[in-house]
Amino acid sequence: MPEKIILTLLGLFLVVGALTVVIARRPATNAIGFLAVLLAVAGLFALLNQSFLFLAQILVSVGAVVVLTLIVILTVNLKEEQFPKERFKGVWIVGASVLTAPFGWLLYKTLVSVANAFPKTQKGFGSAEAVGKSLFTDWVLPFEILSLLLLAAMVGAIIIGKKEQAYDIES
Amino acid sequence: MTLNPESFLALATLLFGIGAVGVMSRRNIFVVYMSIELMLNAVNIVLATFSRLHPDMGGSVIALLIIGVIAAEAALFLAMIVQLYRKKRTVDSDAFTDLAQRRLS
Numbered sequence A: 001m002p003e004k005i006i007l008t009l010l011g012l013f014l015v016v017g018a019l020t021v022v023i024a025r026r027p028a029t030n031a032i033g034f035l036a037v038l039l040a041v042a043g044l045f046a047l048l049n050q051s052f053l054f055l056a057q058i059l060v061s062v063g064a065v066v067v068l069t070l071i072v073i074l075t076v077n078l079k080e081e082q083f084p085k086e087r088f089k090g091v092w093i094v095g096a097s098v099l100t101a102p103f104g105w106l107l108y109k110t111l112v113s114v115a116n117a118f119p120k121t122q123k124g125f126g127s128a129e130a131v132g133k134s135l136f137t138d139w140v141l142p143f144e145i146l147s148l149l150l151l152a153a154m155v156g157a158i159i160i161g162k163k164e165q166a167y168d169i170e171s
Numbered sequence B: 001m002t003l004n005p006e007s008f009l010a011l012a013t014l015l016f017g018i019g020a021v022g023v024m025s026r027r028n029i030f031v032v033y034m035s036i037e038l039m040l041n042a043v044n045i046v047l048a049t050f051s052r053l054h055p056d057m058g059g060s061v062i063a064l065l066i067i068g069v070i071a072a073e074a075a076l077f078l079a080m081i082v083q084l085y086r087k088k089r090t091v092d093s094d095a096f097t098d099l100a101q102r103r104l105s
Helices: A002-023 A027-047 A051-076 A089-113 A128-137 A140-161 B005-025 B029-053 B058-088
Strands: none
Touching: A002 A027, A002 B005, A002 B029, A027 A051, A027 B005, A027 B029, A051 A128, A051 B029, A051 B058, A089 B005, A128 A140, A128 B058, A140 B058, B005 B029, B029 B058
């Protein structure tokens, strides 16, 4: 059962990366944990036979989002004394975990109650062809709306990122 | 195929819970941003799992659209972090209270 071993390794990778994101103090360390999580999620997509999602996750999340995050972290370039003072970080994290745990259990039970065993995979499941057929027949409107959203996000990011006086209309 | 869906759903729930804890307990705004991304990725795992369980490509298509939304969110959030840092010289989320408090001046 090689799949079980791969799943265990990916789960370990995912949990350790996620804990690094939440616990580590330096933003660059957090970004490396974030990278590990995104790679593990891509691996889970591959285990689920979603080959196109695996590719998209690697291209977009790992290739664009993590690189952008790292560039911004390196641009901001925080000094050690500029980190936010978090004196009771451990207490906060434990408290929030205790608060979240029952909701997480509820979520897990709800999800599992509608799941049964995986069926046999048909040929071509999760391939670019199957995803593309579904995307351009049943999901055309969400796809077009997403393109508008991306355009708006790009324009907004440029406007927000400008210098302060550039959009000060009153003066 | 010996995999069962429970393990995928458990991993997704764990990832979502860790992301929620990060948003609630940390003050560094980079950590808040990455925790939001963790929660979005947990949703993606659930969508892919159900798409596989119920052989239908709709779930994968929604997951693909969510990957696009994640990219848009990252661009906006990071531009906002840079702008806020330029203004206040800090990344402490407690310092960004311009919308919560009335400014006297």
